[in-house]
Amino acid sequence: MESLKQRILQEGKIISPEVLKVDGFINHQLDPQLLMAIGVEFARRFAYSHVNKILTIEASGIAPAVMTGYCMGIPVIFAKKEKPSTMDNPYVAEVHSFTKEKDYTIVTGREYLKPGDKVLCIDDFLAYGSAAMALSSLIEQAGAHLAGMGFVIEKAFQQGGELLRAKGIHVESLARIESLEGGVVTFCE
């Protein structure tokens, strides 16, 4: 997605050869017009997947997911990082964040993911795939079907994309980064 790549080149900050900060339009400040364009693009790429629900993780996944849900006309569930006191017996999965060097739990209420649901997962970043595997686990626990996964930015030099594609999952990433070496963003061809 060319407009996204241009924005990353203009405003992305390379913190280390592993970490790209996009706080100016995705992770802290949001550009709603860009996010709508992202939603349109995901809707186009998954148009033939016949999904009826989108699943994401709070907080940075919510904006791209809700725009995609708007474009596809389907509801969005965001998995929570903390179990609310009013949520009984949720589906639970573990995530390891390599950036934050810690583990956390994500939960989803049973009433919103059902057997028969065809689910599209949307998230901001694909790195090692830990969050994606946790979303996939929530879907499996519900007896629902994972129809595809869409990521705004894929760090293709980490293993997540390979892992998910090797499992036969339909993965679409709007900007695939080959390397952040030398303080330069290099996109995959």
Place this chain on the structure above:
Amino acid sequence: MESLKQRILQEGKIISPEVLKVDGFINHQLDPQLLMAIGVEFARRFAYSHVNKILTIEASGIAPAVMTGYCMGIPVIFAKKEKPSTMDNPYVAEVHSFTKEKDYTIVTGREYLKPGDKVLCIDDFLAYGSAAMALSSLIEQAGAHLAGMGFVIEKAFQQGGELLRAKGIHVESLARIESLEGGVVTFCE
């Protein structure tokens, strides 16, 4: 906002005379079409406020805020509940959650809130106003101007609305709830 009120009557769950759960369309599962209608309505109500930025809090504020930002054509900042390791010297404010009975900190990066900004705050619920006062504090710390506050649902039987309006803040709530007594949602008016 009539469509929102109808949805609350149809799907809201009254947990106690103080707590209304709207997990089916606002707080866990999101209805993107309803959220866009909410964005349109906030944009209409704050059309003459000349705001150039929206401020909200992760996670439930993000969806209504990004739709409002889309309709108004302006960026959205979401205050974070945890300081990222890559964020230096942020603006910080304390929030007390009465529902969760605990305190937490919210932070915003200095580069996104500036003196001269005219800021609209958007959030899902207005109850005692603790989160709203914390957002107001972040804006003040930045030397920016608070132009108004929009809430999807106001629990008018708690003190937040009174507190904010007494300070002269322009407050707009799309559904104002007078009472949840007797397991019934009664709207103001």
